[in-house]
Amino acid sequence: MTATLPVTPPTGPTPGPDSSSRHRTRSGIWAAMATPGTVWLVLLFVVPVYAILAVAFGNIDPVLRTTAPQWNPLAWDFTAFGNILERVLDRDDLGKVFIRTGTFALLALLGCCIIGYPVAYYVARSAKRSRGLLLALLVLPFWISYLMRMLAWVNLLQTDGYINRILGWFQLPDNRNWLDGDWPTVVMGLIYGYIPFFILPLYAALERLDGRWLEAARDLGASRFWTFIRVTLPLSVPGLLAASVIVVLPMCGDYFTNTYLTGGSPRTEMVGNQIEQFLRGSSQPQSGASLVIVLMSLLLVLMAYYLVTIARSQREDVR
Numbered sequence: 001m002t003a004t005l006p007v008t009p010p011t012g013p014t015p016g017p018d019s020s021s022r023h024r025t026r027s028g029i030w031a032a033m034a035t036p037g038t039v040w041l042v043l044l045f046v047v048p049v050y051a052i053l054a055v056a057f058g059n060i061d062p063v064l065r066t067t068a069p070q071w072n073p074l075a076w077d078f079t080a081f082g083n084i085l086e087r088v089l090d091r092d093d094l095g096k097v098f099i100r101t102g103t104f105a106l107l108a109l110l111g112c113c114i115i116g117y118p119v120a121y122y123v124a125r126s127a128k129r130s131r132g133l134l135l136a137l138l139v140l141p142f143w144i145s146y147l148m149r150m151l152a153w154v155n156l157l158q159t160d161g162y163i164n165r166i167l168g169w170f171q172l173p174d175n176r177n178w179l180d181g182d183w184p185t186v187v188m189g190l191i192y193g194y195i196p197f198f199i200l201p202l203y204a205a206l207e208r209l210d211g212r213w214l215e216a217a218r219d220l221g222a223s224r225f226w227t228f229i230r231v232t233l234p235l236s237v238p239g240l241l242a243a244s245v246i247v248v249l250p251m252c253g254d255y256f257t258n259t260y261l262t263g264g265s266p267r268t269e270m271v272g273n274q275i276e277q278f279l280r281g282s283s284q285p286q287s288g289a290s291l292v293i294v295l296m297s298l299l300l301v302l303m304a305y306y307l308v309t310i311a312r313s314q315r316e317d318v319r
Contacts, residue, residue, distance in 0.1 A: 205239020
């Protein structure tokens, strides 16, 4: 007959009142630090979005033809929004503007990938002594407003501008009017305007890559090309997606580029130009605000896809 010995639970320091007090203090500090950002988000995002909804679902003053926002959600009128939604679904009306905007954004994104990825890769793999200078050159365009950079391109693309002069030096047609409402001009302007926003987050992703992965691929006999294809490129996909989202979102609402580089030509009209026309050039602010809601909803789908993809990638990394 065996005797059973009493099992004593392991003893250790039990959390006392001082421990819980410190926990509450830390929580209060973090809450206080998050307060300014929360207030900033409410004032500059939530309130403006609600104002757009109030205008879209509001009324128009019958005398002054100005907007009369409806701040009470229970009294919202969805008539103007329904009309805009029907026009967006019509390929011969606003639907073609959305298709054109998406096409321009995708072509510009492709151009950013072709130009921006090699630049980001070179900066990430450059020596630390020269990396600071290269980063300063990448940040330099942010010192000049987007509007001023587009106006500079207007001078470059004139019939007697430097672009046609350079084409003439190579015995190429040098009498093209780039500002006559051609879509390549808009795409080129979008690439030039947003490529710094593409390069910087991609550089950050490439710079964080573990060099041991590249060394392991080399040790296993992979060439530089296959090391890039099999290792570097797949590992940089999250950064590539982040850079793509950062540039595509503002591209879809851009109206400066088409306005200044093509004179607002209807052949290259984008969604942003339609919104500007409704809000500033007509007495239909409801239609402009409704168009903003439709565009914002489509972009939220793109943002949700990005977040789901990143979350899935992080779960796979944990495994």
